[in-house]
Structures are given as C-alpha cells and as structure tokens.
Amino acid sequence: MINKDFLQIKWKIGIIMAMMITATKELIELCGRLAKHPFVTVDTEFIREKTYYPQVCLIQLASPEEAVCVDPLAKGLDLSPLFDLLQNKKVIKVFHACRQDIEIFYHLSHKIPVPVFDTQVGAMVCGYGDNVSYQQLVNDFVGVSLDKTMRVTDWSKRPLTEEQIKYALHDVVELKDVYTKMMEKICAQNRLDWLTEEMADLVDPKTYEPDPNELWKKVKVPFKKPLNLHIFARLYAWREKMAQQKDRPKKHFMKDEALVELAISMPTKPEQIDALRSFSDGYGKSTTAKEIITIIESAMKDDPATFEQPVHTKPLTTKQHNLAEILHLVLNICAENYGVAPKLVATQSDIQSFIQTGKAPFLTGWRKKVFGEAAIAVQQGKLSIIYDPDLGKPILR
Numbered sequence: 001m002i003n004k005d006f007l008q009i010k011w012k013i014g015i016i017m018a019m020m021i022t023a024t025k026e027l028i029e030l031c032g033r034l035a036k037h038p039f040v041t042v043d044t045e046f047i048r049e050k051t052y053y054p055q056v057c058l059i060q061l062a063s064p065e066e067a068v069c070v071d072p073l074a075k076g077l078d079l080s081p082l083f084d085l086l087q088n089k090k091v092i093k094v095f096h097a098c099r100q101d102i103e104i105f106y107h108l109s110h111k112i113p114v115p116v117f118d119t120q121v122g123a124m125v126c127g128y129g130d131n132v133s134y135q136q137l138v139n140d141f142v143g144v145s146l147d148k149t150m151r152v153t154d155w156s157k158r159p160l161t162e163e164q165i166k167y168a169l170h171d172v173v174e175l176k177d178v179y180t181k182m183m184e185k186i187c188a189q190n191r192l193d194w195l196t197e198e199m200a201d202l203v204d205p206k207t208y209e210p211d212p213n214e215l216w217k218k219v220k221v222p223f224k225k226p227l228n229l230h231i232f233a234r235l236y237a238w239r240e241k242m243a244q245q246k247d248r249p250k251k252h253f254m255k256d257e258a259l260v261e262l263a264i265s266m267p268t269k270p271e272q273i274d275a276l277r278s279f280s281d282g283y284g285k286s287t288t289a290k291e292i293i294t295i296i297e298s299a300m301k302d303d304p305a306t307f308e309q310p311v312h313t314k315p316l317t318t319k320q321h322n323l324a325e326i327l328h329l330v331l332n333i334c335a336e337n338y339g340v341a342p343k344l345v346a347t348q349s350d351i352q353s354f355i356q357t358g359k360a361p362f363l364t365g366w367r368k369k370v371f372g373e374a375a376i377a378v379q380q381g382k383l384s385i386i387y388d389p390d391l392g393k394p395i396l397r
Contacts, residue, residue, distance in 0.1 A: 043059075058155050083105070083111065120132065124341035124344040146174065221260055228266075271284055334374055374396060
C-alpha cells in the first residue's frame with residue numbers, strides 16, 4: 001500500500017535520453033530494474049477517434065534512475081513483463097488522471113494495475129479542484145513549464161523522432177517530482193487515509209466494465225412513457241455491444257439522437273425507418289435496420305412489469321433547496337479551511353441525500369470531521385455563516 005518509504009529516494013536521473021524499447025528481451029530487463037524501486041511513473045499515448053477501445057501507441061515509464069519509452073506497436077514485442085510489473089504490489093504505479101491509462105492496460109491484460117496513485121486525486125487532497133491540469137501541477141510543485149508543442153502528434157506513426165520520444169518522456173520524468181513533493185505534503189498533513197476511497201474506485205474493474213444495460217440512464221431523453229424507455233434501453237444496450245464487437249466509436253455506429261427517434265416512432269417496417277431524419281433512404285433494407293426492427297418488436301411484446309423506469313430523484317422542496325444552498329456554502333468554507341477540493345468531500349447528490357434521507361458519505365470517516373459535523377450543526381440550527389470584513393470572506397460561527 002502507499003506509504004512514506006518514497007521519502008528516502010534520492011534522484012539520480014539527469015539528462016533525458018531518447019530510449020525506446022522494441023524487443024521483449026529489453027523489456028524484461030527494463031521491468032526487472034524498475035521492480036527494484038518503490039514506485040514507477042507511468043503514462044501512455046493513445047488514439048481513440050476511430051475505435052471503441054483506446055489504441056495504445058506509446059508507453060512511458062520512469063524510475064528514479066531512468067526514463068524509457070516502450071513501443072507497443074513494435075512487431076513481436078510481448079508486453080507480459082510490463083503487465084507483471086503493473087501487478088507487482090511492492091511497486092506503486094504513479095499516473096496523472098489515470099482512468100484512460102488503466103482502461104488501456106485492463107483491456108490489454110484483463111487486469112488492473114495495483115497499487116495505484118493518481119496525482120489528480122492527490123491534488124484534490126492538497127486543495128486543488130477536481131480537474132486540475134498536469135501542466136499546473138508541474139509548474140506548482142516542480143517549477144517547470146511543460147512544452148506542449150507536440151500535443152497534437154500522431155503517436156501511431158513510425159518512426160518517432162528523437163525529439164518526439166524526449167517530449168513523451170518528460171511527462172513521466174516530471175511526474176516523479178510531482179508525486180514525491182505531493183506525498184510529502186499529504187504525509188505531513190496525515191491525509192494518506194483520505195486517498196483510500198478514491199483510489200479504490202480507480203482500481204475497481206467495474207469502473208472499466210460498465211453494464212451495457214445500464215448505460216442508457218446517463219442519457220437525457222424527451223419521453224417518460226415506460227414503453228418508449230424500454231425500447232430506448234434495449235436499443236442503447238444493443239448499440240453498445242455492437243460498438244464493442246466491431247471496435248468502433250458507438251456514436252459513429254449510431255448517434256443517440258437516432259436511438260431517441262427509434263424509441264419514439266417504434267418502426268416495425270423498413271419504410272418507417274427511412275422516414276426518420278437520422279436515416280438515409282434505403283437504410284430500412286439494411287441488415288442493421290432488420291436487427292433494429294427485431295429488437296423493437298421483441299421489446300413491444302415484453303411484460304410491462306419488466307420495463308425500465310424513468311431515472312429521476314425526488315426534487316427538493318423550496319425549504320430543502322434553501323438548506324442545500326446553505327450547505328454548499330458551508331462545504332466550500334470547510335474545504336477552504338482544510339485546504340481540500342470540495343468535490344472530494346461531498347457532491348451535490350451527497351448533500352441532497354443528506355437532506356432527504358439523513359444519509360451521506362460525509363457522515364463517516366475523515367469527511368465527517370471536515371464537513372459532516374458542520375452539516376449536522378447547520379441542519380440543527382446550531383451553526384451560522386457570517387461575513388468577516390477583516391478576512392474578506394464568510395466564516396462559520
């Protein structure tokens with residue numbers, strides 16, 4: 001697990017060399033060296049414009065002693081040694097904004113890297129917002145302004161130039177300093193346990209294997225009738241599975257707007273599909289259109305008791321809405337007092353749940369001390385907010 005051992009590390013890396021691993025033997029030797037360190041920094045370059053799954057084009061790795069690129073496109077290269085390193089529980093894998101990186105490795109190896117540290121999450125513990133840029137962290141923690149002139153590089157093209165390789169390596173090199181200095185700050189404030197819950201979500205396979213039958217709930221639809229929702233949900237899951245099988249972006253396969261039109265009109269004949277705005281003349285005779293019709297006809301025969309229900313939360317009353325506004329302000333004050341990002345402490349839905357049910361994640365653990373106790377006091381009328389003109393900001397009293 002993440003601990004304070006990293007503080008004993010002494011940096012040896014100096015000038016960045018444009019090194020690229022293209023052979024399995026070299027990768028085995030590299031991973032053997034990296035495994036001797038308490039942590040390695042990791043980054044990837046990938047493309048996703050034409051595929052459902054991200055296509056990794058470059059993998060950057062660094063320890064306190066070296067920084068190297070691995071070419072996953074190299075013919076005959078076996079990435080198994082890298083996957084073993086990513087599973088080595090004695091070595092912390094440090095990323096920045098790692099969800100897409102982890103998705104890549106999970107898709108390639110069917111395993112989640114462990115243990116993981118995400119400097120974007122760590123930044124929230126240090127008081128940054130929930131979407132702080134890597135460039136800002138490098139500037140703040142290391143005092144370096146990153147050169148981003150090659151950010152539009154097509155990393156799938158070969159050969160890569162020495163300048164491109166050095167450019168890619170800079171991210172993992174600077175990430176080492178960001179990580180160590182960030183951890184110094186987190187450890188000094190005794191906040192390592194604050195990271196546990198967030199990091200657990202990042203290494204949960206469910207994060208990278210969403211249920212196709214549930215994804216429709218994230219889309220706002222212009223109807224509430226159970227049958228329309230049921231058909232939309234069935235079509236949405238079908239499109240997701242087809243996009244996965246064909247490895248194409250789902251919206252390239254069929255846009256949400258088209259699914260909405262199908263769910264509203266419920267066509268059961270080819271000419272009815274052709275009449276919709278999202279489809280060209282003749283589409284109704286295609287194999288895909290036949291599948292759509294089959295799904296719609298099947299859904300219409302399903303037992304209404306199995307139909308999906310509208311996704312909504314009970315709206316707040318006027319009094320509850322006013323309390324929510326106060327609690328949001330209290331949350332911002334508490335978060336500022338503790339130097340932590342508000343979103344790490346509580347979300348809007350957390351506050352709504354607290355008001356409506358009396359339950360919320362911030363009522364336990366470290367969040368209770370930071371905000372939960374204040375939230376309870378506000379609800380009970382035992383805490384108020386005043387504006388301090390000397391400090392130039394609102395305070396709790």
